[in-house]
Amino acid sequence: MELWYSLVSLLPLDWARADAMFFMKNALLAILVISPLFGLMSTMVVSNRMSFFSDALGHSAFTGIAIGVLCGLAEPLWCAVVFSVALAVLFTLVRRHTRLASDTVIGVFSSTAVALGIFIATLDGGSFSKFNTYLIGDILSVSPGRIGLLAAILLAVIVLWLCSFNQLMLASVHPALADSRGIRVVWQEALFSCAVAVVVTVSMTWVGLLVINSLLVLPGAAARNVARNMRQYHLLCILFALVSGLCGLQLSYLLESSTGACITLCLAALFVLTSLLGRGRR
């Protein structure tokens, strides 16, 4: 981290000067790790129509935190990670063995999880306000340890992509074709769902539950407006996420507002811009 702090102090920004504002420097590093991660995951979330699914994971993470607080854990986050990973696996299994449409299944799970979370949080007349930081997100809560965890997940997702991206793409674009070529993606999809669960939960505390899902949906949605193939799609997704992450961080510092919200607004602006570009193209 010392190396990182001295590197950042070379930047011509007023929070970058040495020996001050370490939380901003942590946040910058976090964004440099998390943007490519969200960008990469966004390609699959959007292509596989998983945006509602990832939204539900965010909500269930909140329930996990409420349970963790109820149990008196010093760090309720880990309880939330376990809870949302379990739910992600459960979703994936239930989706395969039910006749209900998958958005219905997700709706059932998600609303139950949220209700359970609120129930636990307000049990014995407890105040909900102590959970507000999870809804809005708090940039101060970024710690170097968490950044390390997210970097490890980024690495894991890259490995998953290198090994199974072709199969995952074929199965999502043309299931019958994938089937005829003997491609089964059950465990790859489960692994990806778990990665989404962990990433959403860990970064929720500083991006905020209310907008975390937009980071998984908007880069992909914006890139789809203009991309013509998978290489452009991935490049644009990661680029959009990175640019919005950096702009959002600086904006939130200047305007003293929530970082998650600023990043999301930047992404939304990119989405509008690419929609206009895309209309001209077709």
Place this chain on the structure above:
Amino acid sequence: MRPVSIHGGDSCHNACCLQVKGLSVTAENEPLLQDVDLHIHCGQIVAVIGPNGAGKSTLFRAILGQLPYTGEIRFERAGGKRTRPLVGYVPQSPAFDPGDPVSVLDLFAAAIGSWPVFLPVPKALRRRVLDCLERVHGGELIDKRVGMLSGGELQRVLLAMALEPLPHILILDEPMSGVDIEGERQLMDMLDEIRSTFDLSILLSTHDFATLGQYADKVVLLKKTILKVGTARQVLSSPEFQSVFHLTLGSDGEVQ
């Protein structure tokens, strides 16, 4: 048109062929196929017709090895050597989202190779995909997005994919659906070219009876079991065909 040969016997006379004997498929105690016998020589085009739910796709999936079945599916190479046949399959296609950022190159490279297609595609792989597409005269489609292909173009791309690696048997599930008349003619010409160039057996299902006689060496009328096998003319004029479809066709396959 090649001379049509319909053998009832066991022997392939040392030519390469696919034999299906006593094939039955059951799902949830419901018989989907019962006691199907089929004999296809290499170089033949065999059309399977039958109403919806007659078991056409089930037959194909059994040959592909995707379903548990009883009975025998056997493939003999020229010379009488028995092997597991390599089956190329052109499935029915879902409607693609026109906005999908998936190009023909992406789909093709993902299906035939292990190079992750989100990375820049090496020249050799692009060359290989292009060569495959040229087999169906579709080289110019390589950079098109799959959502923008016409029905006929999409079928040709999927056909090129099924031909890589080159199979012994090519199966097409309703290749004419969603294809216009011009596309259908192109596709049939292409299949005719492929079977003579590569000497492989082609098995396809169709609902288009009017053109059967022009390309199919053999027509199989299927409804859970095989009701009739013969030339297009023989099958279309049979009482079995009339009772299954409740209609009468002229000798040219036109509805009367």
